[in-house]
Amino acid sequence: MLDRITSMQIFVKVVHTGSFSAAGRAFHLSPTMVTKHINALEQRLNCTLLHRTTRKISLTEAGTLFYQGCDKILSDIDIIEQTITAQHINPKGHLKINAPLSLTLQHFSPLLIEFYKQYPDITIELGLNDRIVDLVEEGWDLSLRIGKMVSSTLKARKLAPIEFILCASADYLERHGKPTQIQELSEHQCLLYSLGTLMNRSYWRFGKNGEHNIHVHGSFTANNGEMLKNAAIMGQGIAYLPKFLLTQELADKQLIPLDLDHPTIQDAALYIMYPPSDYVPLKSRVMIDYLVEQFSKKAPWD
Numbered sequence: 001m002l003d004r005i006t007s008m009q010i011f012v013k014v015v016h017t018g019s020f021s022a023a024g025r026a027f028h029l030s031p032t033m034v035t036k037h038i039n040a041l042e043q044r045l046n047c048t049l050l051h052r053t054t055r056k057i058s059l060t061e062a063g064t065l066f067y068q069g070c071d072k073i074l075s076d077i078d079i080i081e082q083t084i085t086a087q088h089i090n091p092k093g094h095l096k097i098n099a100p101l102s103l104t105l106q107h108f109s110p111l112l113i114e115f116y117k118q119y120p121d122i123t124i125e126l127g128l129n130d131r132i133v134d135l136v137e138e139g140w141d142l143s144l145r146i147g148k149m150v151s152s153t154l155k156a157r158k159l160a161p162i163e164f165i166l167c168a169s170a171d172y173l174e175r176h177g178k179p180t181q182i183q184e185l186s187e188h189q190c191l192l193y194s195l196g197t198l199m200n201r202s203y204w205r206f207g208k209n210g211e212h213n214i215h216v217h218g219s220f221t222a223n224n225g226e227m228l229k230n231a232a233i234m235g236q237g238i239a240y241l242p243k244f245l246l247t248q249e250l251a252d253k254q255l256i257p258l259d260l261d262h263p264t265i266q267d268a269a270l271y272i273m274y275p276p277s278d279y280v281p282l283k284s285r286v287m288i289d290y291l292v293e294q295f296s297k298k299a300p301w302d
């Protein structure tokens with residue numbers, strides 16, 4: 001079967017030049033092959049497009065209507081191709097990014113503003129939540145996630161290691177005592193993160209590779225780290241949170257870090273994730289490269 005778009009291009013060229021031979025030369029085809037393309041169009045449409053004599057080629061009524069439509073369609077295709085090609089040279093387009101709420105508000109938003117200054121033709125749509133999203137199903141281009149990289153259908157670039165801190169307020173420690181061993185945590189009120197992949201509502205991990213699982217419980221659970229931090233400041237229990245959430249609170253001694261007999265998990269990191277594809281859109285590539293460069297200098301919370 002002959003390619004319909006090619007046949008349309010040849011048909012338009014025949015009309016423009018008034019000659020099968022001239023159209024053939026433009027496409028490096030023989031007049032016979034040009035005839036086959038025109039015949040294929042006429043058979044598909046079940047009508048005659050061109051009146052042909054030895055001296056002249058002219059459009060039929062149906063041919064005139066078809067020519068006008070082909071001319072517009074082919075023009076639109078050229079515009080689309082030029083637009084896509086331009087995006088390989090000048091990054092542009094609409095970029096949808098999903099990211100954790102607290103991380104973005106405290107540290108990621110300033111980087112986005114600087115990115116926009118460098119790439120003003122890229123518009124950004126930011127979705128803020130702590131849950132794990134399905135990039136392909138939900139239509140996100142990129143996602144920032146904290147965790148341990150496991151086998152995934154997604155591609156990812158590591159941006160920075162994430163240090164976790166176990167902490168509580170001085171008031172809580174005065175009332176309930178300061179634990180020195182991870183086993184003692186089962187006797188304390190622990191503030192639980194409901195969306196955790198590194199930890200869950202029932203167990204907290206300790207050790208370089210998270211080899212120690214400690215059963216914990218508590219009367220307050222939330223799906224956001226800021227809420228857990230605020231609860232800890234108010235003396236409601238012990239929190240196990242990423243250090244980037246706690247910088248000011250630790251400096252002001254609103255929260256006291258706890259040094260137990262096993263270290264907090266050491267294998268967590270911040271990743272930029274994107275759908276698997278042999279072709280990564282330029283708008284996504286420049287954002288990935290920009291973040292990798294920014295975090296290679298220094299994490300914004302350090």
